[in-house]
Amino acid sequence: QQQVKQSPQSLIVQKGGISIINCAYENTAFDYFPWYQQFPGKGPALLIAIRPDVSEKKEGRFTISFNKSAKQFSLHIMDSQPGDSATYFCAARDKRSARQLTFGSGTQLTVLP
Amino acid sequence: DGGITQSPKYLFRKEGQNVTLSCEQNLNHDAMYWYRQDPGQGLRLIYYSQIVNDFQKGDIAEGYSVSREKKESFPLTVTSAQKNPTAFYLCASSIGTGGPTEAFFGQGTRLTVV
Numbered sequence: 336q337q338q339v340k341q342s343p344q345s346l347i348v349q350k351g352g353i354s355i356i357n358c359a360y361e362n363t364a365f366d367y368f369p370w371y372q373q374f375p376g377k378g379p380a381l382l383i384a385i386r387p388d389v390s391e392k393k394e395g396r397f398t399i400s401f402n403k404s405a406k407q408f409s410l411h412i413m414d415s416q417p418g419d420s421a422t423y424f425c426a427a428r429d430k431r432s433a434r435q436l437t438f439g440s441g442t443q444l445t446v447l448p
Numbered sequence: 449d450g451g452i453t454q455s456p457k458y459l460f461r462k463e464g465q466n467v468t469l470s471c472e473q474n475l476n477h478d479a480m481y482w483y484r485q486d487p488g489q490g491l492r493l494i495y496y497s498q499i500v501n502d503f504q505k506g507d508i509a510e511g512y513s514v515s516r517e518k519k520e521s522f523p524l525t526v527t528s529a530q531k532n533p534t535a536f537y538l539c540a541s542s543i544g545t546g547g548p549t550e551a552f553f554g555q556g557t558r559l560t561v562v
Binding site: 341344369371376377378379380381384424435436438439440441 | 452454479481483488489490491496538540542550551552553554555556558
């Protein structure tokens with residue numbers, strides 16, 4: 336079964352600090368790696384995504400780092416803010432599969448004021 | 449505004465009842481999905497559909513059924529065979545095979561068995 340392993344399960348960071356969430360995968364057919372942000376009681380929304388032909392993508396305070404050889408990718412949130420407190424999911428797509436995305440188990444981020 | 453509408457937001461079910469969760473999209477997407485979310489377990493795929501009148505089981509399809517009679521609608525029925533239905537249910541859509549992969553999610557339905 337395709338899997339994406341995500342860690343940590345929960346993370347507490349002080350305001351202004353760096354939040355780092357990690358994901359690992361085994362399926363070499365994955366070709367697209369998005370991160371979703373979910374606030375309580377809401378549906379997830381796409382935050383940032385990367386393809387395996389680049390090692391890093393940055394959008395504002397959010398950066399994805401991708402290590403193809405290690406089959407790992409991570410989300411870095413710089414200057415973390417209380418408004419960033421949410422659950423974050425990594426995901427991966429196997430383009431051969433109609434089911435599209437496989438999600439990690441999620442990380443609950445709390446940014447303390 | 450384009451998007452995905454799930455209804456109701458909250459749903460209560462008695463033991464032994466079937467209930468149907470609604471999902472409608474006006475994004476003209478071919479693909480639609482149903483996920484179940486439990487605390488600490490991420491999103492688990494129940495069913496997905498790439499085209500009208502066709503759908504496939506995901507990882508946890510037992511106790512659930514779906515239909516796809518229209519492109520914009522993908523209702524999920526939670527049957528009495530689902531032994532632990534209390535969860536947050538999310539519907540999503542995407543352009544489909546060969547297109548951009550971004551999945552757009554609805555706001556979810558929280559189902560509680562009483």
